Amino acid sequence: MNEFIGIVGLSIGISLAATFFAATIGLPLGAALAIFAFRGRRAIVVLTNAFFGLPPVVVGLVLYLALSHSGPIGFLHLLFTPAAMIIAQTLLAAPIITALVHRASERAWARYGDELTNDGASRLQSMPQILAIIRAELLTAILAGFGRTVSEVGAVILVGGNIRGLTRTMTTTIALQTSQGDLQLALALGAVLVGISISISATVFALAGTAKSAGSDEI
Amino acid sequence: MIAMRILFTLALFVVHANPGLAAEKSIILASTTSVESSGLLANILPQFTAKSGITVNVVAQGTGKALDTARRGDADILLVHDPEAEQQFMDEGHGSTRRQVAWNDFIIVGPSADPAHISGGNDSVIALKTIAATQAPFISRGDKSGTNAAELRLWKSAGQTAEALAKEKWYRDIGGGMGQALNAASALNAYTLSDRGTWLSFNNKGSLVIAIEGDARLLNRYDVIELNPQKHASAKLDAAKIFADWLVSPDGQQAIGAYQANGEKLFNPSAAAPSRRSYIPIRVIVE
Numbered sequence: 120m121n122e123f124i125g126i127v128g129l130s131i132g133i134s135l136a137a138t139f140f141a142a143t144i145g146l147p148l149g150a151a152l153a154i155f156a157f158r159g160r161r162a163i164v165v166l167t168n169a170f171f172g173l174p175p176v177v178v179g180l181v182l183y184l185a186l187s188h189s190g191p192i193g194f195l196h197l198l199f200t201p202a203a204m205i206i207a208q209t210l211l212a213a214p215i216i217t218a219l220v221h222r223a224s225e226r227a228w229a230r231y232g233d234e235l236t237n238d239g240a241s242r243l244q245s246m247p248q249i250l251a252i253i254r255a256e257l258l259t260a261i262l263a264g265f266g267r268t269v270s271e272v273g274a275v276i277l278v279g280g281n282i283r284g285l286t287r288t289m290t291t292t293i294a295l296q297t298s299q300g301d302l303q304l305a306l307a308l309g310a311v312l313v314g315i316s317i318s319i320s321a322t323v324f325a326l327a328g329t330a331k332s333a334g335s336d337e338i
Numbered sequence: 339m340i341a342m343r344i345l346f347t348l349a350l351f352v353v354h355a356n357p358g359l360a361a362e363k364s365i366i367l368a369s370t371t372s373v374e375s376s377g378l379l380a381n382i383l384p385q386f387t388a389k390s391g392i393t394v395n396v397v398a399q400g401t402g403k404a405l406d407t408a409r410r411g412d413a414d415i416l417l418v419h420d421p422e423a424e425q426q427f428m429d430e431g432h433g434s435t436r437r438q439v440a441w442n443d444f445i446i447v448g449p450s451a452d453p454a455h456i457s458g459g460n461d462s463v464i465a466l467k468t469i470a471a472t473q474a475p476f477i478s479r480g481d482k483s484g485t486n487a488a489e490l491r492l493w494k495s496a497g498q499t500a501e502a503l504a505k506e507k508w509y510r511d512i513g514g515g516m517g518q519a520l521n522a523a524s525a526l527n528a529y530t531l532s533d534r535g536t537w538l539s540f541n542n543k544g545s546l547v548i549a550i551e552g553d554a555r556l557l558n559r560y561d562v563i564e565l566n567p568q569k570h571a572s573a574k575l576d577a578a579k580i581f582a583d584w585l586v587s588p589d590g591q592q593a594i595g596a597y598q599a600n601g602e603k604l605f606n607p608s609a610a611a612p613s614r615r616s617y618i619p620i621r622v623i624v625e
Contacts, residue, residue: 188411188572198412199366199397280366280397283380298517299375300524300542 122284130288131315133201133275134268137208141264144213146257149220150249153228154242164221170214175207179277182207186278199280204288207274212264219263223256224249258327262320269316289315364393365577368405368413370484371515373560374398376535376604379417382593386584392577400515402482408432408563411570415578416563417585419533420484422491424561432570433563438608439585440560440594444488445537446550447520448474448529456529460552466496473508475528477519480511484558489531492555520546533558539599560605562586 152164184190186198186206197203227249235245250257272290279286281295289312296305373379374396383394399407401420405427407413417439418424427433446465448454454474456465469476479486490500503509512522516536523530524544532540537548550556562582565573584590591607598604 190410193411199395280395282366282395282397285395295375297521298371298515300517300520300540302542 125284126287126289126292127311127315129201129286130269130290130312131319133204133288134208134265136205137268138212138216138261138265140205140209141212141216141268142261144209145216145220145260145264146250147246149217149260150224150246152217152221153224154232154246154249164218167214167218167221171218173211173214174273175211175271175275176273176277178207178210179274182210182274183277198278199282199286201279201286203278204275204286207278208268208271211271211274212268215267216260216264219260220250220253220257223253223260227252255327258323262323265319266316270312363391363577364395365414365574365581366395366397366412367415367417367581368397368399368403368407369417370401370404370419370560371398371517372419372485372533372536373417373605375515375517376533376539377599378535378594378597378605381597382590385593386581386590389589390580390584392580394581400479400481400483401487402484405432408565408570411573413565414574415565415581417560418484418563419558419560420487421559421561423484423487424563427563431566431568434566435582436561436563437582437586438559439562439590440605440608442534442558442605443551444485444531444556444558445534445548446529447523447532447537447546448549449527450545450547451527452549453527454529457547457549459550462492462550462553462555463495465550466492466498469508469529470496470498470506473506475508475510475526477523477526477528477530478503478509478511479516479519479531480513481515483515485516485531485533488556488558492531495555535599535604538602538604559608 149167152160152167182203183198185192186195186203187193188196188198197206231249231252232245235248236242270290272288272294275286275288276291276294279288279291281287281291287295289308293305293308293312296302296308367379369379375398379394379396383396387393397404397407397413401418401423404413404416404418405420405423408416409427409430409432416427416433424433424436428436444462446456446462448457454465454469454472456468459465478489493500493503504511510522510526510528512519514522516532517540519530520532520536520540521542522528524542524546527545529549534551562585564578564582565575567575585594586608594605595603595607
């Protein structure tokens with residue numbers, strides 16, 4: 120039972136950390152892509168949308184080669200650690216969050232952009248306001264990122280190694296149980312994974328609802 | 339931004355609370371899937387950790403991949419079972435010492451209906467020839483694991499090359515671990531070569547039964563390989579040596595021999611290892 124709690128805790132911890140870092144990248148980048156006009160913007164937009172479907176196993180493989188002792192950043196000794204898994208999942212979630220934030224910001228900027236910059240405020244200064252306007256979409260973006268991280272197995276099993284008690288998550292445990300022929304146990308874990316995803320989503324929406332009713336959404 | 343703040347706090351909390359990040363006295367063991375999915379390592383490693391204070395982090399990959407992981411410098415020690423690939427690893431100068439720690443045997447399993455009519459014999463090569471002649475479905479690991487290498491050696495003795503087999507419709511290369519191969523064999527009513535350890539602890543056998551066992555060519559030995567300090571200076575070689583020494587010590591050997599799954603012994607300590615000539619089927623040794 121302790122091991123089970125450890126596995127669930129690690130899964131959620133890693134995914135939350137990765138979602139946090141991905142949001143740290145994706146929120147400002149997504150808004151900036153909508154607000155600022157600069158060279159290469161279109162290319163970045165196309166890329167982030169293309170990376171929506173980035174295959175986790177490819178991200179895992181590239182990161183594996185990079186983090187390997189004989190790879191370019193092997194000296195960091197991150198391979199087969201939770202940190203490597205967080206990096207992998209951040210790479211997977213960041214494009215999703217960026218693309219979703221960009222789309223919402225673009226609409227908001229078209230509508231409120233002039234208004235926000237009217238009184239002499241710079242585009243940079245109006246960025247937080249744009250993000251505030253689209254905060255409902257931000258929630259969806261962040262949850263989509265979290266959903267991507269908590270459910271994937273291809274990348275974390277490569278860079279984490281599925282080490283018992285260290286890098287074994289819910290998804291890698293399901294893969295392992297299946298390989299041992301314990302299909303029922305694997306299925307039960309799968310149900311827990313789905314349940315946890317639903318609860319987290321519900322909790323975040325409830326929190327957002329609380330924030331709204333407290334009146335914090337007025338511009 | 340409340341949600342963000344909560345995410346951040348939670349993430350920091352969980353990552354900091356994870357003791358694994360702070361573990362210093364730990365080594366990475368690259369091993370085969372059979373010693374992991376049979377439950378052997380999960381059973382004996384706590385005994386070693388209790389005695390030595392060293393945590394062994396197992397990355398279970400199949401012998402080919404495990405050797406490669408060590409070549410790249412990503413493991414501290416190896417526990418593998420492909421004598422030929424191991425020899426090559428030693429010849430390349432990656433390993434320093436290689437010691438046999440355990441053995442069991444391979445078996446050919448298949449559907450109880452036995453479409454190729456091979457059940458009950460103990461000649462694995464004749465059995466494979468019959469499977470090929472009757473075109474009964476056969477599942478191959480196809481993952482360069484020790485079991486896959488053993489399977490291809492047997493096919494060679496049966497007059498079949500890997501290239502020729504790849505073209506056959508009845509021969510399915512699934513590119514997966516032992517458990518995946520057994521799952522596939524169970525689902526497709528196919529034959530496959532399995533190590534006995536994974537087979538005994540496997541819980542989705544369906545109609546699969548042992549068709550062939552007790553052939554000297556089916557001997558399966560597990561070796562522990564320590565790395566060469568000249569090529570792998572940054573590996574944790576001292577802790578790795580303590581672990582390797584423990585595996586072959588009376589304590590470690592006793593732990594390996596004592597492990598059972600579903601009421602049956604899975605691995606024999608190497609002290610009892612037979613040469614191929616004096617090989618006695620494992621089921622005779624296990625009472």
